[in-house]
Amino acid sequence: MTTKTNRVPKPRKKKTSEKKQHRVYCTYFPDNRYYIGYSGKTDKLFEKYYGSSKLVTEYKGQLEKEVILITPNKNEAKMQEFLLQWQCRRDVLCLNDMIHLRLRLKYLESFNGVVWSPRHSSDCFVGTIRGKYQIRE
16 A cells, blocks of 8 residues: 655745846947847846847947847837937937837836937937937937
């Protein structure tokens, strides 16, 4: 005769991972062209990441990256990326040609944008409550 014992499984230990950071960044090419992007990658992966654009991934030279915003809120980062891309949409040096945005507005109630412009120009920036919109002609 065999007896069955009810084994209680041990609870799994959760790995302590770093807090998720969402970044908006700008990748610069040597000729002043630039690409505005978003990344939710970890610090280690983000170091070597310059964007997913075909122009960025196929480029063989040296690229430079500027971090514009770091936030724990994904929606804020995505909105900031969109605003910067939209504001720079007429700049011939801006390489962004694809915008995809799907956000829940309730997570953006306390959103305040940052003021930023690409290095080569100060006439392309996103206005905020603290600043004014500058119109490009």
